[in-house]
Amino acid sequence: MTSYFVRRFLLILPTFLGVTVLVFTLTRLVPGGPIERMLNEAAMAGADNAGATSGYDGHGAGALSDQQIEELKAYYGFDKPVLVAYADWLGKVLTLDLGTSTRYSEPVWETVKGRLPISIFYGVATLILTYGVCVPLGIVKAIRHKTAFDNLSSAVVFFGYAIPSYVVAIALLTGFAANLEWFPLGGFVSDDFDDLSGLEKAGDVASHAVLPLLSYMAGSFAVTTLLMKNSLMDNLAAEYVRTAIAKGMNFRAAVFGHALRNSLIPIATSFGNNITLIVTGSFLIEKIFNIDGFGLLGFESLVERDYPVVMGILVISSLLFLIGNILSDVCVALTDPRVKFGSGESGQ
Amino acid sequence: MPLLAVEELSVAFDTEDGAVTVLDRVGFHLEAGETLGLVGESGCGKSVTALAVMGLLPKPAGRVIGGRVVFAGQDLIDAPAEQLRRIRGNRISMIFQEPMTALNPVQRIGRQLAESITLHEPAATAAVTRRSLALLEQVGIPAAEQRLSEYPHQLSGGMRQRVMIAMALASSPDVLIADEPTTALDVTIQAQILEVLRTLQRDTGMAVLFITHDLGVIAELCSRVVVMYAGRVAEQAPVEPLFRAPRHPYTRGLLASIPRLQDEPKTHLTTIPGTVPAIGELPPGCRFANRCPLAQALCSERTPMLETLDANRTVACHRWREAVAS
Known part of the structure; x- marks a missing residue:
């Protein structure tokens, strides 16, 4: 019976990898993400500003420059291929680091x-x-x-x-x-x-x-x-x-x-x-x-x-x-x- | 006075089509120390009789609607639950057909055996263990000590039935009711279990009510026989006269159906034509009439009463004299 439970525990590994690969890939495939959210927020802020102080020639719809977007992508790891990013994420998880919330900016x-x-x-x-x-x-x-x-x-x-x-x-x-x-x-x-x-x-x-x-x-x-x-x-x-x-x-x-x-x-x-x-x-x-x-x-x-x-x-x-x-x-x-x-x- | 007397016992079951009478005024008695066989086809009411005697009819569907079961001078039908509980497993024990399911699958043999001892006679653990071992040895279980710590699924069918017998013997009962105890077992094991029962009966002097559909087993084990058909007693007699000179046409049919070694190979087996009438579709008059070679108009009109032929023979048939003559 012991060997059965040892086997069952070992089987957790592939199952866990499968589940996380799948969901991680999905998060990359679906539209939207922290960067889009920031762009939106910036755009809204820009629109508000535009309304409040008319005539100010701010960034408007293009709230962030391409370079800034690239920096953000690099910051969140979106610049890498899915599997590389997944490997990075998994490596962190193994050191019990689940990453940083993009919404609350806390671990x-x-x-x-x-x-x-x-x-x-x-x-x-x-x-x-x-x-x-x-x-x-x-x-x-x-x-x-x-x-x-x-x-x-x-x-x-x-x-x-x-x-x-x-x-x-x-x-x-x-x-x-x-x-x-x-x-x-x-x-x-x-x-x-x-x-x-x-x-x-x-x-x-x-x-x-x-x-x-x-x-x-x-x-x-x-x-x-x-x-x-x-x-x-x-x-x-x-x-x-x-x-x-x-x-x-x-x-x-x-x-x-x-x-x-x-x-x-x-x-x-x-x-x-x-x-x-x-x-x-x-x-x-x-x-x-x-x-x-x-x-x-x-x-x-x-x-x-x-x-x-x-x-x-x-x-x-x-x-x-x-x-x-x-x-x-x-x-x-x-x-x-x-x-x-x-x-x-x-x-x- | 007999040790156990079943008098005019009638039992009804509630079904979706209303109440059906499955036992109709069944009567027989059991003397101390004797082995009485109760024989009949499937569905003739043998097991129901046993369960009614034990007060174990499935509730709330089954109930006794008439008659008495008198054990040692006391009627068990109306006995209070606690009084009945003290008799069950103590003075009257029962073993069942299916040893595979009759034991609790999640409890060790030792615990189930100990329970049947302490339920009626609380004792210290060491004494209970000693008694358990003695019981297992009495029913011929080898390596008894090891068996005590095993679960039912670790035992073969024959061993489980031996455990059941050991549990039934725990309080040295006066009566053992054995409800087809060998039907579910293969032939060699059957013979062993019968041998165990015979030895125990001889050694302890308990009375045994042996229920079976196997006339061969009856001939081997019993001193008297009660033949049942469709919820009624057809005939009762001591074993030897019954086999030599059966009175009831049904008994004759049963005996004629036993294949014989001397028969020409590949001859057709004799059978009783037709089937037992279904419960709920029981005909008036004699219930065997539709299968009986000697039936007349009278047989389908009037229920034959049990007729006493001599001191220990009774038969319920209008035409038993013709049966003997034929």
Whole structure:
């Protein structure tokens, strides 16, 4: 099994190279970029100036001279062929230098680092809530299959699943923040956060988090809950549960002592991928609640053609994704003793 | 008083077309220490009978709608869940047809075996391990110590069925219900498992209710036989008289269907024409009438009652005398 995981880790390298080459090339092929943006800004400034101080014979539309543009291209590395530029970029990444944001003019890592606490907070909170609620809910629904509780909770869960999360977000924001004023309108913390005591700080973060978290959860509840429910129901009907009861176990003990671990196997197949939660985040929900997370950062860096940030986020998220896949395999191997990766001696 | 008596037991299952009666007033008894065979074609209600006795009918679809199951003087049908739990696996144990799926795939053998011991008699770990090893050796599992730390998928089908038997024996039960325990195994392993069961029955003196569709196994293992057809008892008798002089036309058909070594090679195998009527389309009167060579108009009109022929033989057939004569 060890050799299997070593192989899997080695395979990260070519996959990572493939993903980054592809995206790096794309950033070169699509129109627009930091230089075009600067030219535009300069042109706008020029136009404004022209309006304000009429008659001034400035640069106007041709805000920058060709020589200046060439210098800029050299500065951003656009003067080199794609593969050479990619090699330069990769060399820097290997020394843990993700480059400099063209939009914020600060190291990409600084930009990313600023968003990390927010994203980790929402990622971990979503993770805990998803598994903390969906797994127990799925268990209860399986045991009480076709009861009023089961039907009602299914209705709620599917309702949440059917509505786009940004609609939920707007509805929550209008209802509970704007009208009822139970929760703040947005942001991660209040403006006076630094003046609050420790406990007040926690309360402040929590009250800001309620509505965004609800919006995130509304859609993701259905999948895990129903997966858990169906998986457990399959196992409750399994013969080994009947064996356990025939041995003299009561039903409840058979559910938790025998069926539960078996029914967690399908859940485990995607558990490791949760590691990527810390760099994901819905751009729409972040936008609605004015949260400076990864979703917003990724979207804005794309719109603004801030390629170093785009590539930086890609490096982090693709690495996490690849590691997450391996972690999922580890989780499956931990829950299911029949799984023996890579050693052909498995039972069935 | 018999150790286990099934009296007029009727069981219904809910289907999409409404409730269907799958067991119709089934009755038999099991004396302490004897081996009773329950035989019949697939779908005749053998397994349902066993599950009903154990209180293991699939819920909520299956339910007992009449009759009693009396074990050691106490009715199990209406017994409270906790009381039933203390009997299951302790005084009445059961082994199943599919050893491949009857064990929990993610738990070690040792843990599953230990569980059947401690569920009824909490004991220290060392004592439980000793008892587990003794049980595995009793059912003929070599390298027992190593098996305890293995998972079911690391064992062959025969070994798994031995583990199942060991678990069933954990509390030295009075009754072992064996529901086609050898059907899923190949022939040589079948013979080994039967040998294990026979030895255990002799050594422990437990009563065995042996469910099978294989008359050969019945002849080898049982002292008495109950023949079931389409949810009813057709005939019951001690093994030797049943094989020598079957009374019910169905039993006669079953026995005639066994190929014999002395038969001319490549002769056609004898079969009972037709098939068992589907549950939900059961005809009135005798359910075997449409396949019976001796059926008359009466057979499709009136349900034959179980007729006691002598102290230990009963048959449910209007025409058994003609059957004997033919």
